[in-house]
Amino acid sequence: MPGQNWLVNGAILKGEKMALVWETLAYPADMQAVSFLLAKFDFVVAAYSHADWDHCLGTNGFSFSNVIAQQNAIRRFKFELPATLKKLNAKYSKAWEDVCPVPPDFVFSDKLNLDFGSFRLELSSFPGHTPDGMVGYIPEYKMLLAGDSVEEIPVINDPKEVPSWIKHLKKWLTEPDIQSVLPGHGEITDLSLLEKNLKYLIALMEKSPVDVETDNPFYLDVHQENCKLMGCSVGK
Numbered sequence: 460m461p462g463q464n465w466l467v468n469g470a471i472l473k474g475e476k477m478a479l480v481w482e483t484l485a486y487p488a489d490m491q492a493v494s495f496l497l498a499k500f501d502f503v504v505a506a507y508s509h510a511d512w513d514h515c516l517g518t519n520g521f522s523f524s525n526v527i528a529q530q531n532a533i534r535r536f537k538f539e540l541p542a543t544l545k546k547l548n549a550k551y552s553k554a555w556e557d558v559c560p561v562p563p564d565f566v567f568s569d570k571l572n573l574d575f576g577s578f579r580l581e582l583s584s585f586p587g588h589t590p591d592g593m594v595g596y597i598p599e600y601k602m603l604l605a606g607d608s609v610e611e612i613p614v615i616n617d618p619k620e621v622p623s624w625i626k627h628l629k630k631w632l633t634e635p636d637i638q639s640v641l642p643g644h645g646e647i648t649d650l651s652l653l654e655k656n657l658k659y660l661i662a663l664m665e666k667s668p669v670d671v672e673t674d675n676p677f678y679l680d681v682h683q684e685n686c687k688l689m690g691c692s693v694g695k
Contacts, residue, residue, distance in 0.1 A: 474575025487520025508606025510535035518561035528563035531591035536562035587624025
């Protein structure tokens with residue numbers, strides 16, 4: 460982001476005949492910078508973990524064959540992203556003035572499996588942080604691409620989504636083969652981050668005082684806002 464050290468994680472999956480870009484990041488220039496990695500592929504798709512602006516506004520920096528998302532993303536592209544872009548341009552001196560959001564043209568409801576030849580990508584709906592959240596699991600790499608479904612401190616937008624969030628975290632914690640987790644922000648980690656997020660969200664549901672171990676100003680603010688939304692004491 461302009462004037463801030465705020466990074467979003469993406470990934471490029473290269474198969475035998477096709478490639479997939481997981482998250483197109485915040486600017487078209489982000490995709491232009493990695494386009495050389497995709498040059499040999501005739502078929503390249505993008506996948507949004509969810510339609511938050513910092514994960515999907517880079518799409519028109521590359522000519523993708525298709526754009527995949529969970530079906531609830533369509534409504535977000537229609538109603539939320541235009542308003543978000545207007546706010547961003549007002550705050551950051553029109554830094555996104557020439558950006559044109561690219562909505563998904565291929566959506567799914569619950570699950571979608573993609574075969575890359577030497578490996579598979581299993582996409583699964585994961586509502587919680589947002590209603591259009593999804594994760595991608597690569598069995599051959601034992602890796603979970605998690606987007607913002609897990610984070611140092613999970614960002615709650617709608618308290619009504621928290622029970623579903625908890626259910627999906629519990630489900631993925633029963634997947635013993637996962638060895639690495641790529642969150643939307645922060646370092647590559649493992650299932651311990653899901654465990655940490657699950658414990659945190661359950662405590663908020665139970666209206667318990669919640670302590671957090673972070674000195675990141677952004678996540679401290681997130682924690683305070685989460686507690687306010689959930690009607691909890693802030694803790695330490």
